[in-house]
Amino acid sequence: MTGLVTDWIEFSAVDGPGNRFVVFLQGCNFDCLACHNPYTINACNDCGxxxxxxxxxxxxxxxxxxxxxxxxxxxxxxxxxxCPYDATPKARALEVADLLDRIRPAAPFLSGVTVSGGEATQQAGFVRALFTAIKSDPGLARLTCFVDTNGAADPSVWAELDPVLDGAMVDLKCLDDALHRRLTGEGNAAVLASIEDLARRGKLYEVRLLMVAGVNDADDLLAATGDWLAAVDPTMRVKVIGFRAHGARPSAIPLAEPDAAQRAHYASVLAARGAFDLIVV
Known part of the structure; x- marks a missing residue:
């Protein structure tokens, strides 16, 4: 099976547990204001x-x-x-075997493989084929298989990936649907449903909250987010990520970085709502 691959990183310590090989797939169903990889949103239209x-x-x-x-x-x-179309001419069509050839030399030093994007679930069939191949390979089978996702996927996607998926890291940009639309161009109903679905399946590794100062960080909104997450699993791993302007595309809405004190405050608000495993970055 062939997938449209933007790039890969042989070693990453920030894309799941341990040291991981990360595959970035082209194509995303969100158009986030704070996107740090906007060139992964669309496929190249060959405009030249x-x-x-x-x-x-x-x-x-x-x-x-x-x-x-x-x-x-x-x-x-x-x-x-x-590029005015949020694309890259450097994305390439690769077979699963092509990626396995790149993973194998790094495998002795890896704990797993993460598929990111773009949005990994936009090419769910390719992700399943890749993870199936990894788990069927004697030299790679010990590697855990994770996806980094915006969560905007149909339940059938998680059912398809479940047999070969070890964990998912889900971004929740905002609990408030209107503000979520403002930040991503889409509503959050599918994201919330995916978090619940993955938690029921035992495949939810963490929920990631990207905090933009003055935009989605009001105390009442953060408290409501904590309450909602706690109702799913009061002990879940929650990563609070302060927005960083470096590398982000220009935005019509001013996007400000929260400082260390603000990020610590976000964590304290969440900690009051559940016994979360909180990580602040």
């Missing part, structure tokens, strides 16, 4: 705007398609910076 802008001549047009020469690429990311 990036071709002339490429300083290393690594891009060309062949048969109406933008072609990327990885060996000629100078990694300036000028193509990503100039």
């Amino acid at each position: 705007i990036c071709v002339e802008a490429c300083p290393s001549g690594a891009l060309g047009m062949v048969g109406g398609r933008v072609i990327w020469d990885e060996n000629a690429c100078g990694s300036t990311d000028r193509c990503i910076q100039i």
